Amino acid sequence: MRIVLLGSPGSGKGTQAALMKVRLGIPHISTGVLLRNAAKRGTELGLKAKTIIDKGELVPDEIMSDMIEERLSRDDVAIGFILDGYPRNLAQAKSLYATLERLGTPADVAIHIDVDPEHIIGRIAKRAKEEDRSDDTEEVVRNRMRVYHEQTAPVIEYYAGRGLLTHVLGDGPIELVLERILSVLRVDQAPA
Ligand code: ADP
Numbered sequence: 001m002r003i004v005l006l007g008s009p010g011s012g013k014g015t016q017a018a019l020m021k022v023r024l025g026i027p028h029i030s031t032g033v034l035l036r037n038a039a040k041r042g043t044e045l046g047l048k049a050k051t052i053i054d055k056g057e058l059v060p061d062e063i064m065s066d067m068i069e070e071r072l073s074r075d076d077v078a079i080g081f082i083l084d085g086y087p088r089n090l091a092q093a094k095s096l097y098a099t100l101e102r103l104g105t106p107a108d109v110a111i112h113i114d115v116d117p118e119h120i121i122g123r124i125a126k127r128a129k130e131e132d133r134s135d136d137t138e139e140v141v142r143n144r145m146r147v148y149h150e151q152t153a154p155v156i157e158y159y160a161g162r163g164l165l166t167h168v169l170g171d172g173p174i175e176l177v178l179e180r181i182l183s184v185l186r187v188d189q190a191p192a
Helices: 013-024 029-039 044-053 061-072 074-081 088-104 117-131 138-161 174-184
Strands: 002-007 028-030 081-084 108-112 165-168
Touching: 002 013, 002 088, 013 028, 013 081, 028 029, 028 138, 029 044, 029 174, 044 061, 061 165, 074 138, 088 138, 108 138, 108 174, 117 138, 138 165, 165 174
Parallel strands: 002 081, 002 108, 028 081, 108 165
Antiparallel strands: none
């Protein structure tokens, strides 16, 4: 199963992807995690990315497509993957399409986790305390939301146009959102 997960900052994509990984037994690929790990290791790419992330902007497409291509070429994705945080604009969506076509592994489904924007700021404020993320300050979050609406929201339409899109209501308890996602995927919902 090859799944693209879409949703605004604070929509719970990362949380759901981690749970889906356990229930579905396929890798969870988070570009945010890959970038933050590169920053922690202090690589040239990681440090460059960190200055961009801390402003709430998007890391350049070319860096991201190289990173994704490398990740999707590894053996563990042969059984499928959950992509979280990519694609984030139309250029990335088209690049991903080309990469997956070339690998002979097109995406099966795009799931949009739809959350009431009113709930987002509160969720992110809570996460900022728990995870100590340097891009979770109010000003940066506001910029991330603006970037999301301008650049990432069109990606939802892109997947709708390809007939791959499903919306899942992201409000409510974490377990309930997970059950909604699994039911879209028609996965047995008995707890593991
Ligand atoms: P969230 O979904 O809550 O914004 P992420 O961990 O997915 O958090 O991403 C954090 C930051 O990493 C983004 O604001 C952006 O700066 C950078 N980033 C992640 N994925 C991409 C991508 N596909 N393209 C460009 N930048 C990205």
